[in-house]
Amino acid sequence: MSKITHHIPEEMLRAYAAGTLPQPFAVVIAAHVSLCDACRASVETEAALGGALLSELAPAGLDEGARDRLFAALDTAVPPPPPLRGSGIFPAPVMEALKGQPPRWKMLGGGIRQQILSADGEGSLRLLYIPRGRAVPEHSHGGLELTLVLQGSFSDCEGRFAAGDVEVASDDLDHQPIAGDEGPCICLAATDAPLRFRAMIPRLLQPLFRI
Amino acid sequence: MSLDGRLTSPEARDAFLPEAPGSVSMVMHRRKSKETCVTPAERTEQTQWLLAVRDARDREAFGRLFDFFAPRLKAMLLRSGLRDGSAEDVVQDVMLSVWNKAAQFDPHRAEASAWIYRIARNRQIDLYRRRPLPEPELVQEPESAEPDAAQILAMAQEAAQLRAALRNLSPEQTEALRHAYMDELPHSEISRITGLPLGTIKSRIRLGLDRLRRDLSDLRSR
Ligand SMILES: [Zn+2]
Numbered sequence: 001m002s003k004i005t006h007h008i009p010e011e012m013l014r015a016y017a018a019g020t021l022p023q024p025f026a027v028v029i030a031a032h033v034s035l036c037d038a039c040r041a042s043v044e045t046e047a048a049l050g051g052a053l054l055s056e057l058a059p060a061g062l063d064e065g066a067r068d069r070l071f072a073a074l075d076t077a078v079p080p081p082p083p084l085r086g087s088g089i090f091p092a093p094v095m096e097a098l099k100g101q102p103p104r105w106k107m108l109g110g111g112i113r114q115q116i117l118s119a120d121g122e123g124s125l126r127l128l129y130i131p132r133g134r135a136v137p138e139h140s141h142g143g144l145e146l147t148l149v150l151q152g153s154f155s156d157c158e159g160r161f162a163a164g165d166v167e168v169a170s171d172d173l174d175h176q177p178i179a180g181d182e183g184p185c186i187c188l189a190a191t192d193a194p195l196r197f198r199a200m201i202p203r204l205l206q207p208l209f210r211i
Numbered sequence: 212m213s214l215d216g217r218l219t220s221p222e223a224r225d226a227f228l229p230e231a232p233g234s235v236s237m238v239m240h241r242r243k244s245k246e247t248c249v250t251p252a253e254r255t256e257q258t259q260w261l262l263a264v265r266d267a268r269d270r271e272a273f274g275r276l277f278d279f280f281a282p283r284l285k286a287m288l289l290r291s292g293l294r295d296g297s298a299e300d301v302v303q304d305v306m307l308s309v310w311n312k313a314a315q316f317d318p319h320r321a322e323a324s325a326w327i328y329r330i331a332r333n334r335q336i337d338l339y340r341r342r343p344l345p346e347p348e349l350v351q352e353p354e355s356a357e358p359d360a361a362q363i364l365a366m367a368q369e370a371a372q373l374r375a376a377l378r379n380l381s382p383e384q385t386e387a388l389r390h391a392y393m394d395e396l397p398h399s400e401i402s403r404i405t406g407l408p409l410g411t412i413k414s415r416i417r418l419g420l421d422r423l424r425r426d427l428s429d430l431r432s433r
Binding site for chain 2: 014017018019023026027029030031033034040043044046047048049050051052053054055056057058059060061062063066067069070071073074077079080083085086091092093096097
């Protein structure tokens, strides 16, 4: 994936590494970093700085038995199972969110499908399938929205987003993404607030669709 | 520590949107970089120890890693507000992960300190999140790949340079970086603790990082 042009803003990468982002955003960022050498390099540069700060820290005194306790534990240490691998267009963090299963799409109308991966107080995470040339209903959202393209592409007022690209949309952006002509567009979308679609689905029905 | 509502303030959200070009002050006065004599040897040694643990399950090497990192990890955990006993337990956890996950260590991309920091940081984060932090997929190196000594050395040199650059920062800048990298503090809380406005803290962190990065790129272009 060498042609990624839309990345995670640095501040957000930093907040991800600090563990302070809502879970849905953290999954999108982990998925993007899985695909993007540039952002992976940023995360690792940050870790280099963390490592340097750690090395320069004044050591604290350890319990007397700490070393022996650890060495005793090595004998019985059971290595953790290897982390999940990616599959097809889904990098490991998405497979993790899918619990290792292929997506189970729900029809939304107009050929658009979605699978909600999580929806709770931290926001929502879902996979979206948009047929070629089709528009996602115009919507605005109460918070921040992150959309990672996994397959195909979409375009909106902010530009064209292809596989690996992430769009960061604030609540004042009224955008209408349209899937590219090369085929269906599959995205991973996260919000920290419920979406509000303008048309197509009346507000009252939103809880039913959980969007 | 409750992090509920951590993204609810507009400033917190705006912090994640791409900034207008030129909004970050680039007009920073570069302190004359003293020709610090940096010897990466010591840290290359740490990486060698970790490689010995990875490839030969070498317990003596692991003991050396423990002797260097465990007391510093404990210091990091104490900073973040853990009590002494809990900090000891987490140090045990982290060092055990170092032993268990050593196979994932790639010296071409990280020094031992960076790799261990990340394990510790993620463990620290897991302590206060309800769910584990989603992690990027591991890079799969081809089985046949030979270690590239020059690349590993370059990594050690850059890390040494980074530490040298750290020592050139003002105490306030270093402390702001420690807050961001060692404590469980989202940026919006740093201001509450230090009494500094958020903008100042953020620019201070960025200033620190920019400075570090420039020092690093100086090294690369030499
Ligand atoms: Zn990227």
